Amino acid sequence: MVLPVTLVIAAACAVINIWxxxxxxxxxxxxxxxxxxxxxxxxxSGMRAHANFVEYAPIVLILMALIELARGPQVALWIIGAVFVVARIAHPLGMGRSAPNPMRAGGAMATWIVTLVLAGWALAIVLGGESTSSFTIAPVEAPRG
Structure with missing residues (x-):
């Protein structure tokens, strides 16, 4: 199954990581x-900005992928993914400026909010049966002959 939202956000994260x-x-x-x-x-400051990105991006991408697999609404995932990408650009730009500053603080706060929203959403799917899809893993038969 292709996860278009998560794949695009992961690609954006890869570009941010290289930057x-x-x-x-x-x-x-x-x-x-x-x-x-x-x-x-x-x-x-640059090292911490890079490390901070690497600390948050994996859990956000994992949560997004799992929610997308559970058939979470794509529009909401696009919005939250875009907020995360903007936050992860703003934060390191703010890290290079004297503290406190709105880019650093805003990037950090938006990252925390995105992470908490995704965590809550994931729990709601499990606890509330919000998933609109179920799937099973079927054994694969060996080819004959």
């Missing part, structure tokens, strides 16, 4: 820092 990595590599080359942060606050 964050490239930002770090540029900083490493400029500051000649091959391991760690080299005591550079900007490098530390």
């Amino acid at each position: 964050l990595a490239v930002r770090l590599v540029r900083g490493r080359l400029k500051g000649k820092v091959m391991v760690g942060d080299g005591g550079d606050p900007a490098m530390l």
Whole structure:
């Protein structure tokens, strides 16, 4: 089964991940820092922004995929996925600015809200029987001959 919403959001996340990595590599080359942060606050900020993304993206994508498999409404999934992508772009942009700032805080808050909404939605599917689809895994017969 193809999961179009999750696949598009996962592709967007892959691009964001590469963008964050490239930002770090540029900083490493400029500051000649091959391991760690080299005591550079900007490098530390970039490393944390990248790590923060990697900490949140997998659980959000897993929840989205499972909800999509359970036949969650695609429009709602598109909206929540778009909010997550925008939040994960805003957060690292805000990390490079002096704290507190609305991009960093807004990105973090939106990420938390998306994660909590998806977690609640997943629980509602299980506890409330919200799924409109059921499937079973049938054994595959070996080819004859």
